[in-house]
């Protein structure tokens with residue numbers, strides 16, 4: 001039995017969302033991946049390993065809280 005529940009809608013106010021530009025970037029990457037017959041990148045809600053906040057992740061393990069400022073691009077760890 002699975003206790004996993006899909007409550008994304010309910011938890012929206014608690015989850016740090018990806019910026020639209022990043023979502024767009026992932027969509028573009030997914031189009032390219034589809035053409036290359038790769039499985040698409042999925043955005044999942046997970047807990048930041050640094051600040052414990054729930055956030056939308058495209059493979060990152062932290063929400064960006066410890067790499068704020070220049071050079072940080074969400075989704076950067078995507079292979």
Ligand SMILES: [Zn+2]
Pocket residue numbers: 048049050051052053062063064065066
């Ligand atoms: Zn964080």
